[in-house]
Amino acid sequence: MANSAHTARYVPTRQVTIADRVEFDGVGVHNGSPVSVSIGPGDSNTGIVFVRTDCGPMGIDIPARFKKVCSTELCTVLGSGTGISVSTIEHLMSALRGFGIDNAIVEIDGPEVPVLDGSAEPFVDAIQQVGVRNLDAPRRYIRVLRPIRVEDGTRMGELSPHEGFELDITIDFPSKAIGRQQLIAEVTPEYFVSELSRARTFGFIEDVEKLWSNGYGLGASLENTVVLSDGGIINQEGLRYTDEFVRHKALDALGDLALAGYPILGRYRSVCGGHRLNHQVLKALFDAPDAWTYVDMPARREKAAGAIAAGVAVPAFGPDVS
Numbered sequence: 001m002a003n004s005a006h007t008a009r010y011v012p013t014r015q016v017t018i019a020d021r022v023e024f025d026g027v028g029v030h031n032g033s034p035v036s037v038s039i040g041p042g043d044s045n046t047g048i049v050f051v052r053t054d055c056g057p058m059g060i061d062i063p064a065r066f067k068k069v070c071s072t073e074l075c076t077v078l079g080s081g082t083g084i085s086v087s088t089i090e091h092l093m094s095a096l097r098g099f100g101i102d103n104a105i106v107e108i109d110g111p112e113v114p115v116l117d118g119s120a121e122p123f124v125d126a127i128q129q130v131g132v133r134n135l136d137a138p139r140r141y142i143r144v145l146r147p148i149r150v151e152d153g154t155r156m157g158e159l160s161p162h163e164g165f166e167l168d169i170t171i172d173f174p175s176k177a178i179g180r181q182q183l184i185a186e187v188t189p190e191y192f193v194s195e196l197s198r199a200r201t202f203g204f205i206e207d208v209e210k211l212w213s214n215g216y217g218l219g220a221s222l223e224n225t226v227v228l229s230d231g232g233i234i235n236q237e238g239l240r241y242t243d244e245f246v247r248h249k250a251l252d253a254l255g256d257l258a259l260a261g262y263p264i265l266g267r268y269r270s271v272c273g274g275h276r277l278n279h280q281v282l283k284a285l286f287d288a289p290d291a292w293t294y295v296d297m298p299a300r301r302e303k304a305a306g307a308i309a310a311g312v313a314v315p316a317f318g319p320d321v322s
């Protein structure tokens with residue numbers, strides 16, 4: 001099946017934020033409710049922070065970290081620990097990680113990120129309009145030191161050492177329209193924008209109907225979901241990529257793994273995975289302190305660029321778990 005190879009590596013030395021504020025209006029794919037979200041610049045070392053602006057006079061901050069994940073049932077949901085949550089964060093997180101954005105404040109006036117067209121393209125278009133800004137602070141990475149594997153029935157997810165960030169995603173659906181698809185790629189901003197960001201959410205008509213009867217998927221439509229039936233793809237416009245399905249799974253995985261809090265130096269392989277498996281693998285990684293370490297880039301940019309070009313290992317410091 002389709003297989004994308006891409007080998008350039010993207011390992012910048014300084015932290016990055018979005019250059020200016022961008023705004024979106026839409027509906028949540030699950031709650032069907034209107035919502036506005038805006039992404040603005042964040043200071044060095046703040047990471048990605050969601051702010052529920054509709055909760056209290058100051059809003060409620062929810063850092064985009066794996067420890068804040070409270071559900072992975074239909075989408076990835078972050079919780080404040082006090083009953084406030086923000087759901088369906090994965091496509092927005094994928095766009096931020098795809099562009100290498102380390103710090104951003106995401107203000108949202110409801111509990112679910114708008115689905116927009118079901119892909120990350122609207123976020124990408126907006127970020128490209130304003131651009132990104134390099135900060136002076138050196139970038140921190142999480143380096144995978146040994147393989148960490150999670151098996152869950154027919155599903156498998158594994159992080160292993162790699163000097164860059166590679167995705168190796170396989171899906172296998174009995175539906176003839178999908179079948180078995182694999183994507184292997186080194187993820188750079190260029191690759192993300194052209195090869196992953198436009199891949200849309202997909203679902204089977206019988207599952208969509210089940211969701212509707214349970215009060216979910218209320219915002220799902222052919223405007224934001226590739227819908228499949230026994231006869232194939234229902235959407236008249238067809239697919240954006242011939243293997244759009246595995247590309248969307250790669251987009252989701254990138255967004256879910258962004259909850260590590262720092263970019264990962266490693267390879268992520270998943271077979272028949274999804275949000276739950278992505279989260280389980282991150283959790284397994286952080287549960288094994290000998291399996292990873294922080295890597296802080298040197299403060300001086302010239303030195304770091306030279307070290308990377310020469311293939312010299314960047315300095316590693318022991319985990320100072322936060």
Ligand SMILES: [Zn+2]
Nearest residue numbers: 090201248252
């Ligand atoms: Zn998705």
